[in-house]
Amino acid sequence: MQPQVVAGRYELVRSVGAGGMGQVFEGFDRNLKRRIALKLTSANLDAGPEWTKRFYREAELMAGVSHPGMPTIHDAGIHPGHPDRPFLVMEFVEGRTWEQLLAHRGPLPIGVVASLGAQAAAVLAATHRHRVYHRDLKPANLMMCDNGTVKVLDFGLAVALDGDFTRYSNTGQTLGTPAFMAPEQIEGDEIVPQTDLYALGLVLHELLTGRRVMTGSNPYVVWRDQVHTPAPDIRLDRGDTPLEMASLIMSMVEKMPSHRPEDAATVHNVLLRHATQIAVLPEVGDRHSPVHMYARAVSAPAASRTAPTMVADAQSTFAPSVSAPETTKSFSRGEIRAAMRSAREFADQSRYQQAIQELSHVLEAAQLALGSRDVDVFDARIELADLRFESGNYPVAAGLFLGLVDDLTAERGPYDEQAMYCRRQLAGCKVHLGQVRDALAELGRLHGQMLARYGADDKRVIDIGAQITHIRAT
Known part of the structure; x- marks a missing residue:
């Protein structure tokens, strides 16, 4: 029997899941003589264009976020047939899902x-930087590879915010796995970074105790408990869990998003203090993986690379550097939002000097703590x-917008809503500076890109065209 081939090059070997x-x-x-994973939409979804649209959205989301903890996207297209079926080609990830680990081993060691x-x-920190929220984290969507590294799989239900802060998926749709859905997800409220942290907290709770936190005879019972029933204290089942780690996990499964950790980086930092070598698991077959060599080189402390002859008096060398990390640790994202408000x-009172001074001060601290591309x-x-x-x-505004265009485009690509907004604002600056020809050229390029991608009826395309017309008329 001849194997099924997609797009003339991708030979299907076996089904590995849905x-x-x-x-x-x-x-x-x-063509490239390598193993791949290929996702093919179900034939019964052809009547629903939203499913096809969401499938392509998954490809865009995954391709737009580069992180070793996510499968690499190789290709996407349409497989002709009755009906036509979109397909996605990805890196083949070999390993065991966390669900399989639990089924085989039961509760796992705390350090693991x-x-x-x-x-x-760390993967969530990368996706959240792009305002991409997974929304379906569960043991079956998390994989441990043979070298001990983790891959986060299946971004098919991911939510991305656009420039108008609307969600890609329709409001009111209950999409996800009931046992790992956050209360706000069930109730159709805004999806936030803490939505993924809630699911991850439930997963970690299960890895430590060997038992699912939220169960019920049907999805409605589980949804009710997700909204109203607190998760059991993890130290009742795993009394050896360090207090800091237990407190973190219990805060992750709080019902109110505002009561959960501030971001994925906070979760990462706490867990890292309790992590041990994952190679203690027999499932980790490659204990001398070059991946670990690479990671150790990246994370090696500066002290280990300092020649003894270069070390000065301990007090004078380290005293000035102690205070800086403390400032970073005490910084809160809430300070950014408060300063912006x-x-x-x-500004609404035309007190621009005070507005700029206050926001500049907080922004300086925020960039030190979180980086300029957070x-x-x-x-x-x-x-x-x-x-x-x-x-x-x-002049100053133009410089700021130019820097933003460069950073946003490098981080998210040229079609990012904020990148396009900054390009329009930069053009506006140039008009006020008398550089009308440059402004029209910039807007013309942007209009052409948007027209090709979104079509003439798109509101953003129409708005840019109107801006060009207005500039030419003045």
Whole structure:
């Protein structure tokens, strides 16, 4: 029997599972002579264009976030037939899902759970930076590879926020796995980073105790308990769990998102303090993996690379550097949002100097703590650039918007909503600076890109066209 071949090159070897929207196969790329994973939409989804749209959205989301803890996207397309079926080609990931680990071993060692959880949190930190939320984290969607590294799988139900802060998937749709759904997800409220942290907390709880936290005779019972019933204290079943780690996990499964950890980085940092070598598990077959060599080189402390002859007096060498990390640790994302609200209130009263001073001070601390490309830092940077623009300081505003365009495009690609917004604002600065020709050229390029991607009826395309017309008329 001849094997099924997709797109003339991807030979399907065997079915390895099913995701939210289709079947996943192990395959072989005849052109590049390598194993691949190929996801093919279910034939019965052809009547629903939203499913096809969401399938392609998964490809975009995964391809747009580069992280070793996510499968690499190789290709996407349409497999002709009756009906036509979209397909997605990915890196083939070999290992065991956390569900399989639990079924085989039961409760896992505390240090191993901390290591697995820290890796998963690092992946979430990467996706959340792009405002991409998985929304279906569960043991079956988390895999431990043979070298001990973790891969987060199946972003088919992921939520991404666009420029208008609307969710990609329809409001009110109850999509996900009941046993790992956060209360706000069940009730159709806003999906936030803490939605994924809730699911990860339930997964970690299960890895430590060997028992599912939320169970019931039907999905409605589970949903009710997710909303109203607190998770059992993990130390009742695993009294040897370090207090800090137990407190973290219990905070992750709080019902109110505001009561959960601030972000995935916070979860990662705490778990990392309790992580041990994952190679204690027999399932880790490659104990001398080059991946570990690479990771050790990246994470090696500076002290280990300092020649003894270069070390000065301990007090004078280390005293100045002790205070900086403390400032970083005490910084809260809430300070960014509070500073933005306060700055906007000042701006509404035309008190731009106070607005800019307050936001600049907090933004400086935020960039030190979180980096210049953090999602909340990007928001604050845009707000500061807008304030400079509104106050009439177009040269400074132009420089800020130019830096934002470069960073946003490098981080998220040219079609990111905020990147496109900053390009429009940069053009506006150039008009005020008398650089009308440059402004029209920039807007013309943006209009062409948007037109090709979204079509002439898209509101953003229409708005840019109107902006070009207005500039030409003035």
